[in-house]
Each structure stands twice: as C-alpha cells, then as structure tokens.
Amino acid sequence: MEAKLFMTVEEVAEELGVSKSYAYKIVRELNAELNQLGYLTVSGRVNTNFFRKKLCYSE
Numbered sequence: 001m002e003a004k005l006f007m008t009v010e011e012v013a014e015e016l017g018v019s020k021s022y023a024y025k026i027v028r029e030l031n032a033e034l035n036q037l038g039y040l041t042v043s044g045r046v047n048t049n050f051f052r053k054k055l056c057y058s059e
Contacts, residue, residue, distance in 0.1 A: 003048070004048055005047065005048060006042060006045040006046065006047060006048060007045065007046055007047075007048050007051055008044065008045055009023045009024050009027055009044055009045075010023070012026060012027055012046065012051065016055075024044075026046075027044065027045070027046045030046045030047075030050060030051060030054060031043070031046060033054075034046075034047065034050060
C-alpha cells in the first residue's frame with residue numbers, strides 16, 4: 001500500500017472514531033496551524049504526517 005500525503009475528512013473521522021462534523025473541525029484546526037507555519041493547505045484534507053505527529057502517532 002502506498003503512503004498517502006493527505007487524509008480526507010472521512011479518513012480522519014474513521015481513524016479517530018468521531019463524527020464527520022468533528023473531523024472537519026480537527027482538519028480546520030490543523031490546517032490553520034500549518035498556515036501559521038507558512039505552509040499551503042488544501043481545504044477538507046490534512047497532511048498525513050502532520051496529523052500523525054499532532055496525535056502522537058509519529059515514529
């Protein structure tokens with residue numbers, strides 16, 4: 001399986017076991033943080049590595 005660069009809201013909701021509306025909130029917050037760091041973001045998607053790092057899944 002190839003590693004995905006971005007996770008969709010649906011994937012975030014499934015991974016965390018939360019509703020889609022709450023997953024949208026998480027994605028917005030993570031993307032806002034990335035924007036403040038100077039990164040470009042895609043609405044409705046979040047960088048997989050950043051998501052895992054923020055949720056203590058990083059290696």
